[in-house]
Amino acid sequence: MISASDLxxxxxxxxxxxxxxxxxxxxxxxxxxxxxxxxxxxxxxxTFLNALAGEVLVDSGEIIVDNTDVTKLPTHKRAxxxxxxxxxxxxxxxxxxxxxxNLALAxxxxxxxxxxxxxxxxxxxxxxxxLSSLKLGLENRLGDKMGLLSGGQRQAVSxxxxxxxxxxxxxxxxxxxxxxxKTAAFVLELxxxxxxxxxxxxxxxxxxxxxxxxxxxxxxxxxxxxxxxxIAGQEREGLEVKDLLxxxxxxxxxSVDDDSLLLG
Amino acid sequence: xxxxxxxYGAVETGLIYGxxxxxxxxxxxxxxxxxxxxxxSFPLGAAVAAILIINGWNPWIATGAAVLAGMAAGAVTAIxxxxxxxxxxxxxxxxxxxxxxxNLRVMGRPNVALLTEDTVLTPWYDLGLAYxxxxxxLFILVVIVAFILLWRFMKSETGLAMRATGANxxxxxxxxxxxxxxxxxxxxxxxxxxxxxxxxxxxSQGAADVTMGVGVIVxxxxxxxxxxxxxxxxxxxxxxxACVFGAIIYRxxxxxxxxxxxxxxxxxxxNLITAVLVTLAIVLPGVRTSVMxxxxxxxx
Numbered sequence: 001m002i003s004a005s006d007l008x009x010x011x012x013x014x015x016x017x018x019x020x021x022x023x024x025x026x027x028x029x030x031x032x033x034x035x036x037x038x039x040x041x042x043x044x045x046x047t048f049l050n051a052l053a054g055e056v057l058v059d060s061g062e063i064i065v066d067n068t069d070v071t072k073l074p075t076h077k078r079a080x081x082x083x084x085x086x087x088x089x090x091x092x093x094x095x096x097x098x099x100x101x102n103l104a105l106a107x108x109x110x111x112x113x114x115x116x117x118x119x120x121x122x123x124x125x126x127x128x129x130x131l132s133s134l135k136l137g138l139e140n141r142l143g144d145k146m147g148l149l150s151g152g153q154r155q156a157v158s159x160x161x162x163x164x165x166x167x168x169x170x171x172x173x174x175x176x177x178x179x180x181x182k183t184a185a186f187v188l189e190l191x192x193x194x195x196x197x198x199x200x201x202x203x204x205x206x207x208x209x210x211x212x213x214x215x216x217x218x219x220x221x222x223x224x225x226x227x228x229x230x231i232a233g234q235e236r237e238g239l240e241v242k243d244l245l246x247x248x249x250x251x252x253x254x255s256v257d258d259d260s261l262l263l264g
Numbered sequence: 265x266x267x268x269x270x271x272y273g274a275v276e277t278g279l280i281y282g283x284x285x286x287x288x289x290x291x292x293x294x295x296x297x298x299x300x301x302x303x304x305s306f307p308l309g310a311a312v313a314a315i316l317i318i319n320g321w322n323p324w325i326a327t328g329a330a331v332l333a334g335m336a337a338g339a340v341t342a343i344x345x346x347x348x349x350x351x352x353x354x355x356x357x358x359x360x361x362x363x364x365x366x367n368l369r370v371m372g373r374p375n376v377a378l379l380t381e382d383t384v385l386t387p388w389y390d391l392g393l394a395y396x397x398x399x400x401x402l403f404i405l406v407v408i409v410a411f412i413l414l415w416r417f418m419k420s421e422t423g424l425a426m427r428a429t430g431a432n433x434x435x436x437x438x439x440x441x442x443x444x445x446x447x448x449x450x451x452x453x454x455x456x457x458x459x460x461x462x463x464x465x466x467x468s469q470g471a472a473d474v475t476m477g478v479g480v481i482v483x484x485x486x487x488x489x490x491x492x493x494x495x496x497x498x499x500x501x502x503x504x505x506a507c508v509f510g511a512i513i514y515r516x517x518x519x520x521x522x523x524x525x526x527x528x529x530x531x532x533x534x535n536l537i538t539a540v541l542v543t544l545a546i547v548l549p550g551v552r553t554s555v556m557x558x559x560x561x562x563x564x
Contacts, residue, residue: 084438094431094432
């Protein structure tokens with residue numbers, strides 16, 4: 001379980017560029033939930049994810065992961081609990097390292113690293129098995145450099161790396177946004193499969209309202225650094241993009257002027 | 265042409281600079297940390313080893329102390345960068361400048377002669393080798409040991425974490441790697457190797473001098489880049505081989521240029537030759553690819 005309460009964060013405090021990114025953001029994600037997060041540009045989606053991951057530290061508020069207060073912990077000390085896939089397919093892996101070396105890095109996520117060989121023989125079967133589930137033929141290319149793979153392949157491997165060891169929450173930051181439509185569909189399908197099979201708790205930021213309603217079990221919308229609505233279960237069944245927009249306007253008395261949300 | 269003594273001398277210095285190139289490989293290539301501390305940690309290693317040797321310490325222990333001193337210097341640079349957020353290049357320049365004073369303090373004077381002292385080389389002269397071959401044999405062994413240790417380290421869990429830190433710090437953090445700690449460890453390791461090189465250089469040359477560090481970074485980089493031009497560093501082993509061969513080739517090229525009377529070069533032209541060689545090493549691989557590209561286009 002992960003619980004964020006009253007998170008506040010202002011970038012560039014005291015400067016003309018002062019930007020309050022989080023203004024009292026609260027959200028609790030229960031074990032096994034798959035939450036999709038939407039919101040227009042500047043709503044605080046990425047900042048929220050970065051705050052959960054530890055890449056930015058909040059000014060105030062509290063983040064609890066599995067009964068542990070991680071509010072003040074840097075990224076690497078949260079990594080045993082928080083797994084992450086980035087938007088940029090190049091960001092989640094090291095292109096200069098081989099596929100097996102990338103996987104070996106991930107299999108020790110959040111654990112002590114010693115002086116024994118990183119790519120151990122006993123990992124190989126697990127690596128091959130999980131790579132073959134991607135059906136990309138990568139199980140025969142373990143020694144290949146990551147840089148030789150396409151963006152979609154690298155994103156698929158990033159996803160695999162994030163799910164190689166158990167985590168309390170998996171953060172997906174628009175991880176299909178930089179891919180072509182066909183590859184994006186493949187990666188999304190893979191995401192659903194992995195989350196379902198391993199019963200992961202996940203938080204997925206997306207730019208597409210349609211996608212937000214189609215995947216996962218719960219949808220939250222952020223606006224100006226706060227949760228404006230949060231729907232799950234029956235209420236969410238059969239909901240369409242236009243209903244979502246109506247809901248948003250009703251909640252805030254505003255109209256959505258961000259075209260990308262409508263077009264997505 | 266090159267005399268036999270000049271040839272062995274060049275290989276001997278090349279092997280020492282191979283160790284420097286190992287260090288520069290860790291900082292510049294693995295960590296992507298442009299570290300100029302080496303201009304200070306090379307003479308620091310020399311100074312520490314020399315002063316301990318003239319005070320009657322075992323030369324191997326003195327050399328070990330030089331490694332530790334180099335590591336400490338590297339750690340200072342990295343801590344200035346990681347903990348105090350000083351730009352990496354600037355942090356290393358600050359340490360380098362500070363080390364000039366430290367080195368004078370360590371020796372108590374600008375230079376220390378070792379000609380009459382027992383060094384790590386002394387016992388090897390009894391093995392029946394020619395005088396100018398002894399340092400080459402010993403340094404080959406030292407380089408092989410350093411090579412194997414470094415190679416194993418880079419393949420270890422910690423070494424892999426260090427490589428990830430330099431290649432993609434955000435990803436490394438997300439995998440639970442303390443990137444700041446990795447930078448401190450890596451830069452310390454790098455300067456430890458340079459300290460070792462300084463200690464061996466002082467013992468083979470018979471003196472430690474406070475100015476002997478000037479330009480070490482350029483020579484080390486020249487070795488690294490030159491080696492990479494000859495041996496493409498597509499794996500850790502190849503990258504380390506490139507360091508050693510680059511350093512030896514570089515020293516041989518210098519020796520050849522200075523010895524070839526037809527060229528009319530003299531000792532004072534050393535830095536000019538260095539600059540020309542580094543330029544060639546940087547430009548030539550590009551030329552090779554474009555020529556290959558043209559050739560393959562013609563075929564198609």
